[in-house]
Amino acid sequence: MVKYVYDFSEGDKSMKDLLGGKGANLAEMTKLGLPVPPGFTISTEACRAYLREGAVPESLETEVTTALRRVEDQMGRQLGDASDPLLVSVRSGAKFSMPGMMETVLNIGLNDVSVNGLATVSGSERFAWDSYRRLIQMFGKTVLDIDGDLFLNAIDDLKAARGVTADTELTAEDMRELVDIFKGIVKDATGKDFPQDAREQMDLATEAVFRSWNTERARIYRRRERIPHDLGTAVNVCTMVFGNMGEDSGTGVCFTRDPSTGHSGVYGDYLTNAQGEDVVAGIRNTLPLSALGEQNKAVYDELRAIMRKLETHYRDLCDIEFTVERGKLWMLQTRVGKRTAAAAFRVAIQLVDEKLITRDEALSRVTGDQLTQLMFPQFDASAEKELVAKGMAASPGAAVGKIVFDNAQAEAAAAAGVKCVLVRRETNPDDLPGMVVAEGVLTARGGKTSHAAVVARGMGKTCVCGAEALNIDAEAGTVTIGERVLTAADTIAIDGQTGEIFIGEVAVTDSPVTTYLSHGLEAGLAAAGENEGTQELIRAVDQLLSHADKVRRLRVRANADTPEDSRRAIEFGAEGIGLCRTEHMFLGARRPIVERLILSEEGSPERAAAFVELETLQKQDFLEMLEVMDGKAMTVRLIDPPLHEFLPSLSELEVRIAVARATGKAVDPADEEMLVTVRRMHEQNPMLGLRGVRLGIYLPGLFALQMRALCEAAADLVAQGKAPHPEIMVPLVGSIRELQLIREEGEAIIAAVAADKGVDLSGVTIGAMIELPRAAMTAEDLATEADFFSFGTNDLTQTVWGFSRDDVESVFFPRYIESGIFGVSPFESIDVHGVGTVVAEGVRRARSTKPDIKLGVCGEHGGDPLSIHFFHEVGLDYVSCSPFRVPVARLEAGRAAVGLSE
Numbered sequence: 001m002v003k004y005v006y007d008f009s010e011g012d013k014s015m016k017d018l019l020g021g022k023g024a025n026l027a028e029m030t031k032l033g034l035p036v037p038p039g040f041t042i043s044t045e046a047c048r049a050y051l052r053e054g055a056v057p058e059s060l061e062t063e064v065t066t067a068l069r070r071v072e073d074q075m076g077r078q079l080g081d082a083s084d085p086l087l088v089s090v091r092s093g094a095k096f097s098m099p100g101m102m103e104t105v106l107n108i109g110l111n112d113v114s115v116n117g118l119a120t121v122s123g124s125e126r127f128a129w130d131s132y133r134r135l136i137q138m139f140g141k142t143v144l145d146i147d148g149d150l151f152l153n154a155i156d157d158l159k160a161a162r163g164v165t166a167d168t169e170l171t172a173e174d175m176r177e178l179v180d181i182f183k184g185i186v187k188d189a190t191g192k193d194f195p196q197d198a199r200e201q202m203d204l205a206t207e208a209v210f211r212s213w214n215t216e217r218a219r220i221y222r223r224r225e226r227i228p229h230d231l232g233t234a235v236n237v238c239t240m241v242f243g244n245m246g247e248d249s250g251t252g253v254c255f256t257r258d259p260s261t262g263h264s265g266v267y268g269d270y271l272t273n274a275q276g277e278d279v280v281a282g283i284r285n286t287l288p289l290s291a292l293g294e295q296n297k298a299v300y301d302e303l304r305a306i307m308r309k310l311e312t313h314y315r316d317l318c319d320i321e322f323t324v325e326r327g328k329l330w331m332l333q334t335r336v337g338k339r340t341a342a343a344a345f346r347v348a349i350q351l352v353d354e355k356l357i358t359r360d361e362a363l364s365r366v367t368g369d370q371l372t373q374l375m376f377p378q379f380d381a382s383a384e385k386e387l388v389a390k391g392m393a394a395s396p397g398a399a400v401g402k403i404v405f406d407n408a409q410a411e412a413a414a415a416a417g418v419k420c421v422l423v424r425r426e427t428n429p430d431d432l433p434g435m436v437v438a439e440g441v442l443t444a445r446g447g448k449t450s451h452a453a454v455v456a457r458g459m460g461k462t463c464v465c466g467a468e469a470l471n472i473d474a475e476a477g478t479v480t481i482g483e484r485v486l487t488a489a490d491t492i493a494i495d496g497q498t499g500e501i502f503i504g505e506v507a508v509t510d511s512p513v514t515t516y517l518s519h520g521l522e523a524g525l526a527a528a529g530e531n532e533g534t535q536e537l538i539r540a541v542d543q544l545l546s547h548a549d550k551v552r553r554l555r556v557r558a559n560a561d562t563p564e565d566s567r568r569a570i571e572f573g574a575e576g577i578g579l580c581r582t583e584h585m586f587l588g589a590r591r592p593i594v595e596r597l598i599l600s601e602e603g604s605p606e607r608a609a610a611f612v613e614l615e616t617l618q619k620q621d622f623l624e625m626l627e628v629m630d631g632k633a634m635t636v637r638l639i640d641p642p643l644h645e646f647l648p649s650l651s652e653l654e655v656r657i658a659v660a661r662a663t664g665k666a667v668d669p670a671d672e673e674m675l676v677t678v679r680r681m682h683e684q685n686p687m688l689g690l691r692g693v694r695l696g697i698y699l700p701g702l703f704a705l706q707m708r709a710l711c712e713a714a715a716d717l718v719a720q721g722k723a724p725h726p727e728i729m730v731p732l733v734g735s736i737r738e739l740q741l742i743r744e745e746g747e748a749i750i751a752a753v754a755a756d757k758g759v760d761l762s763g764v765t766i767g768a769m770i771e772l773p774r775a776a777m778t779a780e781d782l783a784t785e786a787d788f789f790s791f792g793t794n795d796l797t798q799t800v801w802g803f804s805r806d807d808v809e810s811v812f813f814p815r816y817i818e819s820g821i822f823g824v825s826p827f828e829s830i831d832v833h834g835v836g837t838v839v840a841e842g843v844r845r846a847r848s849t850k851p852d853i854k855l856g857v858c859g860e861h862g863g864d865p866l867s868i869h870f871f872h873e874v875g876l877d878y879v880s881c882s883p884f885r886v887p888v889a890r891l892e893a894g895r896a897a898v899g900l901s902e
């Protein structure tokens with residue numbers, strides 16, 4: 001039989017899946033011998049059973065009875081007893097904290113009779129009736145779904161009638177009256193009396209917590225935070241202790257160290273004569289924790305000792321809820337405290353400095369996502385800003401610009417060199433051109449998985465979405481926020497990290513962390529200026545990143561196509577180039593040469609001439625890149641895209657010719673000739689057409705010119721005493737024969753250039769890009785013809801799923817994410833289950849015939865934290881990602897090597 005109920009003395013902090021975070025930590029504190037009020041936890045499994053069956057399993061009811069009796073015996077009181085009632089709280093607590101999602105009901109066990117018992121035992125009529133009215137209020141709102149305002153209005157009405165302003169000024173008699181009024185509200189709203197049976201109150205509250213897991217609010221929150229919907233929540237039943245029993249009672253929250261700096265000290269708030277929610281609700285002004293030291297030194301010292309004990313035990317910053325009942329301290333909650341990205345780095349290094357945790361552990365406590373947050377440009381903290389609204393922080397960065405409402409305005413602004421922010425109620429694929437040219441995107445509707453959010457993140461563009469306070473009238477060209485009306489004449493600033501929206505120009509500064517990453521510790525510290533906190537942050541990032549570099553097995557390369565990008569990549573710590581694309585080298589001024597090449601016939605002198613011209617230019621490209629990458633590997637991918645991408649578009653040509661005909665002008669014969677070629681080369685599915693190695697074989701001489709240019713460049717540099725390490729990568733290989741043909745050609749070229757220049761080029765290697773399922777599934781064969789493989793996980797994702805990124809991403813991905821088909825786009829984070837299996841299989845097969853083959857991955861997954869951990873696990877040698885992501889990849893590769901704590 002399944003066990004559904006765990007006494008606090010039965011669990012521990014490792015049992016979050018079953019007991020939820022709150023329950024697991026209450027159990028851990030109980031195990032540590034800390035003063036936790038007795039209680040028990042009803043497991044997430046019980047919640048799942050309830051949601052599945054629509055009813056509480058019968059065995060749960062009997063288990064609860066046993067657990068409750070144990071608590072009653074321990075306390076020497078019984079739930080709802082007439083003369084000395086035991087009261088409990090029913091508290092929700094899922095594995096991941098879901099703030100504000102599901103609420104807690106306090107004071108369960110009070111009824112018309114036991115309230116008198118409580119009054120007698122506590123010696124306070126007012127306290128007893130105040131507790132009772134709180135129960136009806138919380139129970140009514142949370143369990144019975146009654147509009148909470150009805151209760152609040154009743155309190156306000158009574159205060160007005162009594163001519164008082166604070167709740168505390170209401171008398172025992174007033175509280176008694178409120179109880180009557182509240183019972184009336186319950187009866188009116190539900191048609192039933194407020195339940196008098198204590199056990200029934202407890203059971204109803206438990207079920208309400210279970211049900212609240214599936215409320216719309218909870219679902220939206222989980223979708224946003226990527227928390228699975230099938231976890232369920234646990235319920236904690238905990239003996240009530242009272243902070244509102246007089247001046248020697250109170251309640252508070254505290255941190256074991258400053259959550260924003262990591263420095264040791266006493267941080268917390270305390271409220272005398274108050275119950276839990278009063279602190280959080282901010283109804284009364286709280287005192288600093290030290291005030292407790294003045295009121296009751298013994299309790300304060302005990303709390304400090306417990307804080308220290310908890311920190312030693314969890315070996316991290318903890319946050320704590322406690323209550324003092326008539327001079328006795330009770331611990332109500334603890335957890336490893338939440339923190340900002342900057343604080344995470346600083347706290348980790350503080351703990352290392354205090355020799356509380358190892359460097360490995362410190363590394364596991366910071367994440368690549370946190371480092372990314374620290375790298376984005378920021379609004380100047382000292383700048384004056386006028387905050388007008390807040391939306392959801394959907395894609396980080398800081399964007400400032402004139403308001404534009406549509407593509408046309410955005411493109412006009414961009415053309416005029418004016419920075420702009422695209423402001424729309426929501427976006428759809430038609431808005432793409434505007435999003436591309438805008439500095440940032442701001443929407444009034446939609447969450448973190450809306451079209452705007454998904455696409456902006458994909459483009460690395462700042463985005464704030466779902467700013468509901470904005471009333472956007474694109475036709476009228478106005479944005480109304482409360483009283484203010486903004487137009488295209490106004491400048492707006494959006495912060496993609498906080499969701500804040502400001503009016504007017506706000507200065508943007510480079511992040512000092514980025515300065516450190518690209519120019520070293522000295523420069524970073526200089527950029528931090530006088531700010532000690534920032535200096536400490538830079539040192540912390542430096543120490544953790546250095547440690548990651550020391551422990552990681554995965555090498556980190558960058559994807560870079562130009563000398564500038566390559567330099568930037570090296571600054572960020574790249575150890576080589578994992579993907580140098582060559583197609584851009586055929587664009588711009590070189591386009592006419594490529595056109596001539598395509599239009600000419602195979603073997604013709606025109607084609608030979610075009611080849612020679614391109615080869616000369618291409619050699620220069622490679623010379624520059626190889627020089628920057630001196631001593632480091634540089635993987636050059638032979639040209640990959642379909643050739644028609646270099647020709648004018650079909651529709652453009654057709655229109656031009658049709659217009660000429662219709663207006664009686666002469667049609668340009670060159671246009672007509674081009675049209676024939678473009679029509680011939682037109683493809684229905686270019687992604688699956690004549691591209692990659694297919695092109696190299698279809699158009700003899702094309703790959704050869706690239707390989708010769710690369711070898712010549714390398715040979716020239718070797719002759720100058722430099723150390724170029726070019727690697728030739730053949731794209732889109734599916735069959736071993738394809739690879740053999742290109743390899744034979746390549747080897748002949750390497751040998752010829754080496755002989756011609758009299759240098760050793762034996763270090764030039766030839767490998768394949770694995771981006772088709774067939775390549776992965778026959779990798780043991782391909783490996784015999786390859787010195788290395790690089791998994792092109794972008795194309796591999798497209799070919800494994802059978803969709804083209806450009807066609808699907810902005811069209812139906814938002815819907816797919818909303819419906820839970822993807823947790824996250826498979827282009828953002830590798831689809832471990834599907835595409836990942838193909839990669840793993842490719843690795844296994846390749847190593848089965850060539851154990852020492854070098855294996856890497858190129859494509860944006862190489863910079864994605866989750867994907868990096870996967871690549872570490874399947875045993876790749878390196879990842880390659882965009883230069884900006886290199887530091888993140890270094891950090892995550894280090895974290896993968898030390899293993900994750902939690």
Ligand code: ADP
Nearest residue numbers: 089091092104238239240241276277321332333
């Ligand atoms: P949350 O998840 O919002 O922190 P909690 O379950 O911790 O919710 O409860 C809300 C408030 O009620 C907290 O301030 C907590 O300290 C207080 N509380 C909960 N259980 C008890 C109890 N048994 N005795 C006294 N106060 C309690």
Ligand code: MG
Nearest residue numbers: 022321332333
């Ligand atoms: Mg709490």
Ligand code: MG
Nearest residue numbers: 731771792795
């Ligand atoms: Mg590809």
